[in-house]
Amino acid sequence: MLKIENLAVNVDGRNILRTIRLEIRDGEVHALLGPNASGKSTLAYAIMGFPGYEISKGRIYFNGKEISGLPIEERVKLGLALAFQHPPMIKGVRLSSLLEKTSKRTLDVKRFPINPGLLERDINVGFSGGERKLSEIMQIINLDPSFVIFDELDAGVDVENLERLMSIIKEEMLDNGVSILLITHRGNILRYLRPDVAHVMLDGEIVCSSENWTRIWKTIVRYGYEKCKECKLPSSRP
Amino acid sequence: MRSVRSANYLQVDHEIRRIFTEKGIIIRPSREAYEDFRWTRDYFEQKPKEGYFIWFKKQIDYPLITCIAISSPKVSQEPMNLVVIEENVEAEINSVCYAVNKDLHGIHAGRSKIVLKENSRLKMKHFHKWGKGDTVRSSLEFSVGKGAKLSHTYKCVEVPSKLETETDTFLESHSSVNLETVVLAKCGDVYIQDSTFLNGKGSSGISRVRLIGDEESRIVAHSKMIANDVGIGHLDCMGLLLAGNSSINAIPELINRNRNASLTHEAFVGKISEENLNYLRSRGLTEAEAIDLIVTGFLGEEAPFILEGRVVPSKLHM
Numbered sequence: 001m002l003k004i005e006n007l008a009v010n011v012d013g014r015n016i017l018r019t020i021r022l023e024i025r026d027g028e029v030h031a032l033l034g035p036n037a038s039g040k041s042t043l044a045y046a047i048m049g050f051p052g053y054e055i056s057k058g059r060i061y062f063n064g065k066e067i068s069g070l071p072i073e074e075r076v077k078l079g080l081a082l083a084f085q086h087p088p089m090i091k092g093v094r095l096s097s098l099l100e101k102t103s104k105r106t107l108d109v110k111r112f113p114i115n116p117g118l119l120e121r122d123i124n125v126g127f128s129g130g131e132r133k134l135s136e137i138m139q140i141i142n143l144d145p146s147f148v149i150f151d152e153l154d155a156g157v158d159v160e161n162l163e164r165l166m167s168i169i170k171e172e173m174l175d176n177g178v179s180i181l182l183i184t185h186r187g188n189i190l191r192y193l194r195p196d197v198a199h200v201m202l203d204g205e206i207v208c209s210s211e212n213w214t215r216i217w218k219t220i221v222r223y224g225y226e227k228c229k230e231c232k233l234p235s236s237r238p
Numbered sequence: 239m240r241s242v243r244s245a246n247y248l249q250v251d252h253e254i255r256r257i258f259t260e261k262g263i264i265i266r267p268s269r270e271a272y273e274d275f276r277w278t279r280d281y282f283e284q285k286p287k288e289g290y291f292i293w294f295k296k297q298i299d300y301p302l303i304t305c306i307a308i309s310s311p312k313v314s315q316e317p318m319n320l321v322v323i324e325e326n327v328e329a330e331i332n333s334v335c336y337a338v339n340k341d342l343h344g345i346h347a348g349r350s351k352i353v354l355k356e357n358s359r360l361k362m363k364h365f366h367k368w369g370k371g372d373t374v375r376s377s378l379e380f381s382v383g384k385g386a387k388l389s390h391t392y393k394c395v396e397v398p399s400k401l402e403t404e405t406d407t408f409l410e411s412h413s414s415v416n417l418e419t420v421v422l423a424k425c426g427d428v429y430i431q432d433s434t435f436l437n438g439k440g441s442s443g444i445s446r447v448r449l450i451g452d453e454e455s456r457i458v459a460h461s462k463m464i465a466n467d468v469g470i471g472h473l474d475c476m477g478l479l480l481a482g483n484s485s486i487n488a489i490p491e492l493i494n495r496n497r498n499a500s501l502t503h504e505a506f507v508g509k510i511s512e513e514n515l516n517y518l519r520s521r522g523l524t525e526a527e528a529i530d531l532i533v534t535g536f537l538g539e540e541a542p543f544i545l546e547g548r549v550v551p552s553k554l555h556m
Contacts (some may be wrong), residue, residue: 050516076522084520088513092535101531102521122535139521 001026001147001179002047002080007058009039009046016042017204020058024147027177029193031213033185034201035225040183041085043201044149047181048082049075062147079146083136085155085183090123095135098123104144112138113164129156133165141172147179154189166192187217200228247290247304250338251313254288262296268318281320281351289317289348294329294358301330301361308337308344308372319350321360325383328359335376337398340369347375354386354413364392370425372398380407382415384438391418395537397426397455404431409469411438417445420537423455423484433462436469436499443469448536449477449507451484460489465499477507478536480529 002024009017017039024030034040046053047060049072060068067075096119099107109119114134124132133153140148150169154162166189173180174193182193190198190213198213199206200220208228210216219227246265248256259265271278271291278291290304306317323329337344346368354360368374382388394401401423407415421428434443445461463471477486490503510532518528 048520050520051512072516072519073522073524076520082520084517088511088517090514090517090532090535092538093518093531094535097531097535098518098521101527102523104522143522 001028001063002181003061004047005059005061007043007046007060008056009042010054010056011042011052015056015204017046020204020206022199022206024179024181024197026146027174027179028196029174029180029182031182031184031190031193031195031198032201032206033198033216033220033225035185038201038225039204040201041151042204044082044151044181044183047075047149048072048080076143076145080149081140081143081145081147082149083133083140083151083153085152087124087132087136089125091125093123095119095121095123095138099139099142102139103142105142107138107142109138111168113161114138130158130161133157133161137165137168141168145178147181148173149181149183151183152185153182154184154186159188162188162192169193187221190217200225202226202229245303245305247292247302249288249290249306249317250309251307252288252315257290260298260302262294263298263302264291264293264295265302266291268320271320278320281322281353282318283349284318286318287316289319289350291319292321292331294321294323294327296324297328301332301363303332303334305334305336306346306348307335308342308346309339310344311342312344313342314345315347317346317348317350319348321350321352323352323354323358323360323386325355326357327355330361331363333362333364334367335365335374336367337369337372341371342369343371344369345373349377351379351381352388353381354383354388356383357385358383359387361389362391364390366392366394366401367396368394368398368401370399373400374398374402376401376403378403378405380405380415382407382409382413382441384410384412386410386413388413388415389418390415391420391538393420393537395420395422397421397423397428399425400427402429405433407432407434407443409434409436409438409441409443411467412440413438414442415444417443418448418538419446419459420448421457422450422452422533422537423457424452425454426456428455428457428459430457430459431461433464434471436463436465436471437467439468441467441469443471445473447473447475447477447488448538449475449486449488450533450536451477451479451481451486453481453483455481455484456487457485458487458489460491461503462491462493463501463503464493465496465501467496468498469496470499471501473501473503473505475503475505475507476536477505478533479507479509480533 268286268289
């Protein structure tokens with residue numbers, strides 16, 4: 001589904017990502033772990049094709065097609081989607097207007113534990129942390145994607161709301177074979193989504209990848225991210 | 239939804255095509271009102287040549303619609319309008335001024351006075367749509383009596399080559415005004431001035447200006463809030479520049495002559511944020527579609543209505 005070959009990315013002339021290799025197959029859930037400013041969100045924006053994230057080396061393929069030079073909206077048409085960590089406020093544009101304009105499938109709004117009035121409010125203006133995340137997930141499901149990046153989905157969400165979000169993601173995405181790249185540095189969400197592969201990113205490089213995400217998580221909790229540089233876990237991945 | 243074919247006052251060029259009164263409302267040509275109701279001379283600066291007089295003596299539950307159109311080439315209109323709302327009466331007006339075609343090179347110089355008597359209410363929406371060769375000057379004066387409340391929206395998304403609007407609002411004690419001015423300018427010079435005078439104790443005023451500068455446009459927006467008594471006033475001016483060859487000059491001015499009054503303002507003029515554009519593009523919209531959605535939201539929505547047999551969509555009201 002998604003294949004990244006030797007990707008290097010510059011932002012404002014600074015090299016942020018160095019030689020990233022990553023392959024996510026159909027229906028897989030991958031977790032990308034790493035400390036703040038390690039380059040996780042930069043990778044997400046580069047995959048989506050955001051302006052300012054300049055690919056200096058390497059290629060990104062989606063379903064066998066190279067997408068490295070495509071604009072954001074073309075990548076979205078192919079089936080990629082990103083749920084933002086900090087979605088911006090857009091004054092004057094109601095959530096319902098955006099959902100209507102970008103709909104690729106019928107969205108059962110009643111499934112979402114939201115105040116119906118939220119749909120008629122300006123996007124993210126005055127939304128609570130949980131409401132922002134719910135809004136993100138509604139928008140993403142509305143796009144009917146085949147591959148989704150969740151950037152810090154669990155940040156600012158209480159346990160109860162996180163369980164609800166996970167339940168929706170499971171039914172609407174995982175059960176339908178959607179592939180997921182989950183960017184996080186918290187353990188709870190890993191237990192909910194049980195990734196097929198976990199990766200650790202440090203200083204713009206993926207230093208460890210393994211199917212044994214529990215081992216990775218335990219190592220991080222016990223010794224910190226730096227330990228991942230020297231602890232080589234076995235992986236069947238190329 | 240009302241049709242302008244059934245407008246309460248319809249003037250095309252200099253001809254009054256229709257006057258349709260409602261129970262409890264008097265609607266007359268201004269020049270007749272000037273003759274028949276001598277008290278109106280307190281409000282008309284001179285004998286009007288054209289325009290309407292509307293006197294709300296009782297409340298009606300739907301908006302009155304007035305429409306003044308330019309339909310022939312090189313017409314020069316000078317409508318003088320007077321609206322009076324009696325004490326404790328609630329009123330609503332949708333007012334439309336426009337050029338039927340884009341190449342008529344007309345002049346529209348409108349002057350309106352609106353008088354809200356004690357504890358009355360008025361919700362007024364004023365829509366303009368002009369051709370590129372037209373010249374438009376619009377002057378509006380609101381006199382808001384004790385305890386009265388005024389909500390006024392002016393919207394023009396198709397500007398003439400030159401547009402000047404001037405709005406003066408005088409507030410008595412415990413009265414309030416909420417002014418909203420929305421202009422999308424493309425290939426035109428726009429000068430907007432609004433002045434709100436807090437003349438009575440406990441009066442309050444808000445003036446919001448939303449400006450969009452598209453290609454080859456120059457906009458100057460000068461908003462004044464003047465406190466002559468204890469009141470609260472706020473100016474809010476937001477401008478979006480869509481083109482490199484456009485400019486917006488926003489001038490908020492606060493004049494406080496009473497130390498217990500409180501006046502504030504906020505202003506922003508800039509381009510659409512890249513972050514917002516990228517966010518909307520990540521939902522599958524092209525850059526042009528994302529800009530359109532933001533601009534449409536910026537202009538604000540109104541309920542649609544029918545003009546000359548056509549539904550006018552919410553965003554492009556005249």
